[in-house]
Amino acid sequence: MAAGARGGRVGMALLGGLIALLFFLPLWWALAGALRSEQETFRTLSPVSLWTLIPGQPTLGNFASLVHGGFGRAMLNSAVVTAATLVVGLAICSTAAFGLAVLRFPGRTTVFAVMVVSFLIPFDAIAIPLSALFRDFELQNTHLGLVLPGVGNGFAVFLLRGFFLGVPKELAEAAHVDGLGWWGIFWRIYLPLSKPAMVGAGLILFVFQWQAYLWPLLIAPSPAMKVAPVAIAQLSGERGADFGAIFAGAVLTALVPLLVLLFFQRYFTQSLSGSGTKG
Amino acid sequence: MTTATPRTAVGRRGRFGDWPIAVTFLGPAVLAAVLLRLWPAARAVWDSLRSTPFGLAPTTWVGLDQYRWLFTDPAFLNSLKVTALFGIVVNPLQIAVALALAVLFNERIRGVGLMRTLVFLPVAIPQSVSAVIWAVAFRPDGPLNGVLALFGLGGLRYLTSPGQALASIVVVVSWIGVGYWMMFLIAGLKEIDPNLYDAAALDGAGRWARFRYVTVPQLRRQLAFVLVADTVSNLLLFAPVQILTKGGPDGSTDVLMNDIFERAYTEADVGAAAAATVVLTAVALAIVVVQFRLLSSGKD
Incomplete structure (x- = not known):
């Protein structure tokens, strides 16, 4: 019983974390886009990878x-x-x-x-x-x-x-x-x-x-x-x-x-x- | 009541009231309410009863003809249809998602405060900023199609397709708004007496039954408030539409506010814009009045 409840809690934490990340993703992507060149933003979209979200060559x-x-x-x-x-x-x-x-x-x-x-x-x-x-x-x-x-x-x-x-x-x-x-x-x-x-x-x-x-x-x-x-x-x-x-x-x-x-x-x-x- | 000056009135209990002091405290706000809300509403009614051909010729009294023209204008009828369709889809969707998220984020899970904040962030930033970010996301070479390509799927057209544009707007507006309504519902959940859940559990109610027979009835007032407030705010949707589609393609996203804006500014048809404004304000007021009745009946 207790183990089941704990398992449910972990499942809910994972689901909640995933949903929160999805809501946050567009803002994070915009922030990454602000910190790199336009070319890099679009180059890292095909194909989509971790570099889509991380500026490889950060610039202000x-x-x-x-x-x-x-x-x-x-x-x-x-x-x-x-x-x-x-x-x-x-x-x-x-x-x-x-x-x-x-x-x-x-x-x-x-x-x-x-x-x-x-x-x-x-x-x-x-x-x-x-x-x-x-x-x-x-x-x-x-x-x-x-x-x-x-x-x-x-x-x-x-x-x-x-x-x-x-x-x-x-x-x-x-x-x-x-x-x-x-x-x-x-x-x-x-x-x-x-x-x-x-x-x-x-x-x-x-x-x-x-x-x-x-x-x-x-x-x-x-x-x-x-x-x-x-x-x-x-x-x-x-x-x-x-x-x-x-x-x-x-x-x-x-x-x-x-x-x-x-x-x-x-x-x-x-x-x-x-x-x-x-x- | 009394002609005494504030000074002497102040000295005597029970005779606190007098006009000059009330005017100094309330005058500016009453002035703002009348000049910034009631006057323009009256002006819209006045303008709607007159016609302003091409914005240059002198106005003429046309009575209710403006409304008759409006309700036979295919563009206006289309915008009524789009606004209704948008509302029928977006309001239940947002409330269902907000309720589900509220229940999830009301659980005792690690880092739940941060999760709530992340979902709430889009509410805090200006709508025009959100629209601008999504405008890039919806591009044919943007990240949404990039993700689809990862799964070997072809890209969508989003804002440039009459069949997908309104759905795309629904996504943006829900991303912006859901966190806001979620916060109201979480506040409501916190007020529910935990004993009710224990009693239901003792009666053998499962998770769903507890949600259905404890959570939803106990949240009735918050749900009614959110339903009405959400409906009004979606009825008045403007910035994302004006920035992302300008009502297009083929009028498929031409919600009422955008239609009125176009009539007033692109077509300079003051009379028609005023009549449409009166229709919109009347609908919004009707919804708000329903809200107050719901809330006051919910107290009993």
Whole structure:
């Protein structure tokens, strides 16, 4: 019995390892492709062998040519836009969550309803009419135009609201007695207690903005304003594009969220399970 | 409620509420919600009731004619068909695979954390990056055909064949998304009371019976959530299609978002694009509302 269970466990470990490797293979192959010449990448495909996955003559040349070719600018745009989204978005979403969770005021249910209904509309669905509005306001090819849609995020607001609701009301009341205003209560009591939720909300905002493709494609077509996901897609669409450079760009664009994920994985899974079970 | 300033309201318990402070906390988010979601949705409805011939002539009121034209346009009907076919295939497939992986990676096996992370990695990287990598993988001289050749099999055409392109997109999108849904289901599995499994085992339930009569019913809420969220996200699929096929070949991968994008940008047919947007948003909202009903009924 025990031996059978152990045998089953080994079988499951092998199966799990195999599946995990299969999922990882395309990324590994892209990384290998980034570290060798285009010729080597394709030469090692016929026939497929271990050398398909291992750069025989590793080089960083692809990264050098990529950065010379304007991709550095796209990475910089992505970084600036994402950082601005994080700062402004966290400010807007956390204050809104505090307002919905803690403040009592007339019309509160109406405000709550407006927020829920508007965030039920998926952003991508209305991105095209929104881009027409943004063009009317001369926001095309501006950082502001890229940042704005990312700052009000329903998932972030409701994640933070759920967390704020769990903070004991007595803390706020005691602070009131001590003469602390609402901003003081928000800043000195709720925010310091809510670091995991703030990280979770930050991750939501970060992923939304770093991954954005449709919106930047619509609103920032100028070469100077391109973000990395759009730049890499258009690089691959060009005839005679260098596959080494494409892989290098793919690796650079993917590296940033992978590092963030690695660092914050615990928070990420936490916020994921929270949003999944609390609906 | 009260005309007192925030300062004095703060001093008295039970009379916390007042407007100015609520406006400062909630104003920016409400403004964002209205300007960035409701307004463009209203604009789409407005535009859909008007016609913009060639984008240059003045617009004219056409009422519901735009929708009548749309639903007789073979290209739009094709994109509805492709979107439905894609959804019918990809949603059950992704959920079945995600559930199987969740059960497997919830076992106590060595290195399971690393395995989960590897399956999850594609979720974290931008969709356009994934699409670009798969674009190379699908090439006639790419690694997929290279592997087939190892087994003495002829190569496939993948994205350039009307018969294989949609299936290829399904592979890419599932590779991207399955790890995400798996994580939700693993979180759900962890909440199941282990005593339920022990009780079922005592009653002589085998592995499959325990899965069927304990795991699936206990995971109902997570499964309902994943089903709806996955359906909405696949309904809105855009980046991989736009990058890999642009809807082709022969419209075989022309999902709704791609169709709307083409109408708005290549054809500059604002009215038709707006009408199609309204149809898409209505369907997405309907699915989301169903999600909320499922979740609230699941709590009882």
